[in-house]
Amino acid sequence: MKRKKHTSAGDEAEIDMTPMLDIVFIMLIFFIVTTSFVKEKGLDVNRPKDNNESNQPSKALSIQIDELGVIRMNGREVDVRRVVANIQTFLAENNTDVAAIQAHEDAEHGIVVEVMNQAKIAGINRVSVLVKE
Template identity: 65%
Template sequence: MKKKHGSESEDASIDMTPMLDIVFIMLIFFIVTTSFVKEKGLIVNRPDDQQQTNKPSKNVSIRIDENGFIYMNNRQIDIKRVEANVQTFLAENNTDSAVVQAAEKTKHGVVVEVLNQITRAGVPKLSVVVKN
């Protein structure tokens, strides 16, 4: 007997190349069409390191006696040199506050001038203490 079809002896196989091409084309399509949305949220102000807050910071301390003499770090300074002395202090120490201790009989103009010069030097927080 003679066989009509000679393909019975060959194994049947499926060509996977077109299917892989389609899968890769779909993968590229989804990657290109995907939109990445930046999530919205609140901005949180976190405190600084504990190491920095544990360091005691020195305050700018200025004393004015009843005669109008100005003392900074137990040294008498001229009223025109307060700003320069405070800037020097700020260069050496990290602080944002100043304390002005004035005697009760001190003239207000002297205290105001000292406060103005401290503010010009770059100290944002000021405190005034009146000494009896």
């Protein structure tokens, strides 16, 4: 009968991990290949671009024309020939491209059209006309 030799703690048997790692990688490859990449149906969202200027509220230019043809810009009476200069002064202080013209229903259309043209010349891109009763 043979006697077993006593082995030291450093000579313990080790488990070979290589086959197990091979199996794990093969399973990983299998799952990647068999996964179907389907684009889900839904709505595309058009998000606005991030502009620092758009976060600040823009102040619209207010122009009132009463029934006698008197023009008021932001509460101040203005001559029809000085509308361009006053709009350019307003644009220098405020970053906007919007103007609202409030015209009385009895105001002459020629004055309203002249104010609209001068607003376009001064650099206002969007002009809206409101009728005041």
